[in-house]
Amino acid sequence: MKINRVFYDKKTKEYSIEIDDGNFIKVIEDTLVKCDLRKNKEISEEDLEKILFEDNKYRSINLSLKYLRKLRSEFEMRSYLRDKEIDSDTIDITIEYLKEFNYINDKNYAESFSRDKLYINKYGPEKIKIYLLQKGISKNLISEALNKLDENLIRENLITEGKRKVLSLEDDKKLYEKTIRFLLNKGYSYDMIKSSLEEVGL
Structure with a gap:
């Protein structure tokens, strides 16, 4: 031809x-x-x-x-x-x-995504984990990425977000329940929330 x-x-x-x-x-x-x-x-x-x-x-x-x-x-x-x-x-x-050519690298992706969601969105580890699982990241890589996050910043974010929620609810009779639910939905563990109740203002 x-x-x-x-x-x-x-x-x-x-x-x-x-x-x-x-x-x-x-x-x-x-x-x-x-x-x-x-x-x-x-x-x-x-x-x-x-x-x-x-x-x-x-x-x-x-x-x-x-x-x-x-x-x-x-x-x-x-x-x-x-x-x-x-x-x-x-x-x-x-x-x-x-x-x-390192255009895709799930390890780097997991670490970058986790940092962004922590710093920008103020998500807790549990919510970050759910998002990463949805994006097909392996559990091992997720654990590695979450372990590298600044625990002090996670706690600071929880307190900041908790205080903001408390102020927005003012005299709501269900302030406690709604704030706890809000923080759980943001991806913070119940144990971490419980240990921060006083600082949040509950």
Whole structure:
């Protein structure tokens, strides 16, 4: 087989490759360059399969890199690529690529996520743990990440959030119950809440 012509589609931002048997294939620029696709180049059926394989791979990698504008877990990335109808073998190759260049790293993700939720959202460890489990992070990595959190800051956050809730409820007859429930929902353990009742103002 021989490539008759190569032309660029501005709408799809893809390259159309016309083969002399009358068929067309569409590839992205990465594939065009990598496979050296040009007019009059001879290609075999095996070459064609390799071209399509490479194109799937590069499309998957490009999608994943766009999705990585914010930190993602491996589970999130796999789910995203499945939703984009990328086949499982190509997803595996993409994940390997992302791990090799440290674009995804569940250990770093767990630690960064935990710090952000502690400092910004003032979540307690239990709520952080639930979120990380939902994002497919292993229990071991979650434990490691939570163990690195500043225990003094966790307690300070609990007291700050507790005082804020108490002030917002003022003379509510169920102030005690509502404050305890609020702090539990924020992810603080009952034992930690109980030991901080006086400082919270209950």
